[in-house]
Amino acid sequence: xxxxxxxxxxxxxxxxxxxxQSSGFEVVDDLYARRVYSKDLWPRNLILDREASLPNDAxxxxxxxxxxxxxxxxLLKLANEMNWVVIPYGAGSSVCGSASAPSRSSAPKxxxxxxxxxxxDRIEALDEVSMVAKVQAGILGQVLEENLNARGFTMGHxxxxxYCSSFGGYLATRAxxxxxxxxxxxxxxxxxxxxxxxxxxxxATPLAPRLAVGPDWNHVFVGSEGTxxxxxxxxxxxxxxxxxxxxxxxxxxxxxxxxxxxxxWLQAGLRPAxxxxxxxxxxxxxxxxxxxxxxxxVVEGDFPYVxxxxxxxxxxxxxxSGWENLGADPAEEWWAKRYDISYRQQQILSHRRMILDTFExxxxxxxxxxxxxxxxxxxxxxxxxxxxVLLAHFSHFYHSGGNIYFTLCGRNPDEEGTEVFxxxxxxxxxxxxxxxxxxxSHHHGIGRLKVAxxxxxxxxxxxxxxxxxxxxxxxxxxxxxxxxL
Ligand SMILES: Cc1cc2nc3c(=O)[nH]c(=O)nc-3n(C[C@H](O)[C@H](O)[C@H](O)COP(=O)(O)OP(=O)(O)OC[C@H]3O[C@@H](n4cnc5c(N)ncnc54)[C@H](O)[C@@H]3O)c2cc1C
Numbered sequence: 192x193x194x195x196x197x198x199x200x201x202x203x204x205x206x207x208x209x210x211x212q213s214s215g216f217e218v219v220d221d222l223y224a225r226r227v228y229s230k231d232l233w234p235r236n237l238i239l240d241r242e243a244s245l246p247n248d249a250x251x252x253x254x255x256x257x258x259x260x261x262x263x264x265x266l267l268k269l270a271n272e273m274n275w276v277v278i279p280y281g282a283g284s285s286v287c288g289s290a291s292a293p294s295r296s297s298a299p300k301x302x303x304x305x306x307x308x309x310x311x312d313r314i315e316a317l318d319e320v321s322m323v324a325k326v327q328a329g330i331l332g333q334v335l336e337e338n339l340n341a342r343g344f345t346m347g348h349x350x351x352x353x354y355c356s357s358f359g360g361y362l363a364t365r366a367x368x369x370x371x372x373x374x375x376x377x378x379x380x381x382x383x384x385x386x387x388x389x390x391x392x393x394x395a396t397p398l399a400p401r402l403a404v405g406p407d408w409n410h411v412f413v414g415s416e417g418t419x420x421x422x423x424x425x426x427x428x429x430x431x432x433x434x435x436x437x438x439x440x441x442x443x444x445x446x447x448x449x450x451x452x453x454x455x456w457l458q459a460g461l462r463p464a465x466x467x468x469x470x471x472x473x474x475x476x477x478x479x480x481x482x483x484x485x486x487x488x489v490v491e492g493d494f495p496y497v498x499x500x501x502x503x504x505x506x507x508x509x510x511x512s513g514w515e516n517l518g519a520d521p522a523e524e525w526w527a528k529r530y531d532i533s534y535r536q537q538q539i540l541s542h543r544r545m546i547l548d549t550f551e552x553x554x555x556x557x558x559x560x561x562x563x564x565x566x567x568x569x570x571x572x573x574x575x576x577x578x579x580v581l582l583a584h585f586s587h588f589y590h591s592g593g594n595i596y597f598t599l600c601g602r603n604p605d606e607e608g609t610e611v612f613x614x615x616x617x618x619x620x621x622x623x624x625x626x627x628x629x630x631x632s633h634h635h636g637i638g639r640l641k642v643a644x645x646x647x648x649x650x651x652x653x654x655x656x657x658x659x660x661x662x663x664x665x666x667x668x669x670x671x672x673x674x675x676l
Pocket of ligand 1: 359361365635
């Protein structure tokens with residue numbers, strides 16, 4: 192209450208508390224919670240924290256935990272009356288700053304609340320005939336998957352952050368799981384969304400397998416990163432739990448050779464669950480290869496599907512030059528440790544002057560090899576005088592192209608201003624990517640990190656988007672500054 196008084200003034204804090212208490216909300220406003228919820232996992236914030244440049248206070252005033260949609264509606268109406276900022280928050284695993292509160296210095300101070308959705312964590316319905324489930328936004332990915340598994344189903348969405356990210360966060364950021372080549376990204380899974388507009392009205396889009404009633408509101412809200420509405424639940428496709436899973440590994444002469452073979456698989460209609468190509472540098476540094484590249488494949492589904500897909504993949508690979516079949520081991524090893532690597536970044540980021548981040552871009556097949564080379568060349572150029580290693584693997588594939596997942600690790604050449612070095616590196620990589628006509632994000636989203644490139648990528652449509660945001664959220668209540676809105 193004391194902390195709320197500082198932010199809202201005594202009478203407003205009392206009013207706020209009684210409003211909230213009568214609605215059954217949980218409100219937390221101690222300094223520890225406020226600091227934790229001020230930020231997500233954007234490495235730039237972690238760097239600033241490490242170098243102690245962040246103010247020793249929190250950027251938010253309270254964390255509010257609703258249990259049902261009506262409370263959110265009420266809160267947003269109140270926020271409009273009182274001119275509060277509200278940041279929708281799943282699990283805070285964004286790596287782009289999209290769930291980080293705006294900094295206090297950048298705008299006149301407005302009371303800022305984090306709307307933590309984790310208490311809305313149920314599977315509301317499972318239609319086993321249609322194989323669709325209605326899921327609340329705040330459920331953690333791993334809990335959702337375990338609950339579906341217990342009923343014989345899977346969602347097929349396995350991001351590396353599955354233990355520390357929420358269903359609503361997936362929707363809001365257009366996330367991708369490791370098995371997206373088979374199951375699709377979240378935007379391929381969602382059939383209908385429910386939520387609350389910034390001014391408090393509750394909405395739901397129709398549930399249908401396909402429809403010719405545009406515009407498609409699902410895709411207005413999916414990927415809007417908490418700026419256009421609070422998503423409270425969605426209907427998504429689910430699948431029967433796989434009967435079988437098989438693994439394959441290859442040594443391939445070069446990245447372009449590997450890409451060419453995988454393109455042939457995908458365009459022949461084959462859909463392995465995961466295919467990962469590690470480029471020459473990553474194969475050498477992380478996997479001990481002396482030459483060439485490592486390629487791994489996972490196939491899952493019903494027995495006949497897995498048998499057929501494995502046979503066809505193998506048959507086509509045997510006709511490709513420069514491909515050597517290594518059996519199941521390399522892919523099985525990856526499977527056993529598939530969630531480990533992401534959590535090691537904290538170790539590197541704890542060292543002064545070090546930067547570490549990941550950059551995931553996508554383009555069509557004909558442009559993938561050149562995009563790979565161009566981003567690598569940009570990294571080399573920007574790191575002159577400093578140290579920067581850029582590893583890459585290709586990990587999500589489609590009929591018309593795929594993504595490249597770069598891991599950048601470097602050391603600031605100067606004693607101070609590591610965030611300045613971080614920004615220089617990012618600007619150079621994003622520009623190189625846009626020069627190649629590629630998408631600046633395949634699954635992490637935009638947040639506060641990629642705003643300039645986001646504005647460029649929208650061209651004249653950015654202004655249209657800004658006008659839309661202003662109509663929907665005239666007082667700029669919801670996650671202001673995110674996406675540059
Ligand atoms: C170790 C690690 C591994 C990762 N691996 C992957 C990966 O494999 N694939 C991938 O796609 N991403 C990955 N990420 C990024 C991150 O996990 C995703 O962006 C995830 O979708 C964010 O979910 P969250 O619940 O943590 O969202 P948050 O970080 O809490 O929020 C992200 C954005 O969504 C908005 N938001 C959250 N919930 C709602 C809601 N209910 N309504 C409206 N807006 C909302 C927030 O305002 C914010 O703008 C990884 C991150 C880490 C740290």
